[in-house]
Amino acid sequence: MKRLLAIELQKIWKNRASRILTISYFVILSFIALIASIKFDIGTFKLHFAEMGIFNFPYIWHFNTYIASILKLFLAIVIVSMMANEYSYGTLKQNLIDGMSKKEFILSKFLTVILFAFASTVFVFVMSLILGYSFSSYTELGIVLSDIEYLLAYFVKLVGFFSFCLFLGILVKRSAFALGFLLIWFIVEKISYGIFKFEIFNRSSKVDDFYAFMPLESMSNLIIEPFSRLSIIKNIQSAVGEKGIKDYDVHFTSILIVLLWTAIFIFLSYTIIKKRDL
16 A cells, blocks of 8 residues: 555656645645734724634634635645546556556555545644644633544545545546536536525425435535634624524534445546546
């Protein structure tokens, strides 16, 4: 496994665009810390994000993983480009000639997916600890470790999303078309959800239950938006008479669905490589 992973990392590092995107991803990810310095003073209205409690334990696990997951497109481009380059530069065929099996080839790609997801999760974990202990009003160990399951959800979400991107890269062969297909899939899921939810089934919860099994929606359900948990947002909702009741927990069933999609994407990727004339 180390050999396979070493080969993939060498390919990525030697590609200038992939190297820049990977570094940029972790640099931009660290910019979450800059949110603490944002202040708005408009007359008597003052807004300081750090004072709103976004870096309080355990809320910080929810907030940081949600924000970090938005930036996953940077590494998604690297994953898709990684496959496109295999076809463009002929390295896939060369690897097979050198004795690598098609199963090992897919395994090497999946190991890279896991490594990216793991590295990102560790980065968010360390950054959250630093920000939490710097700004949180609560630093008791029990409070710090509660809600830490958001990190597991974040890791699973990245593995699932990157596996989807890997599958698209293998299926389409061109990074631009693969990313375009990803965008189209996202739009189709959202538009079809809106049509079924609000036009056909009159806001029925059964639509949500069904779409919870769709690829991108299932990944999205792992980490629900955290902003409506903030007290200032709750006060505004109360003032306008809106009762926002959401389930923010990380559910085992949601994790299981994404893991199932991950297995499907990797299996389909291997099936395509196995049957395709390279």
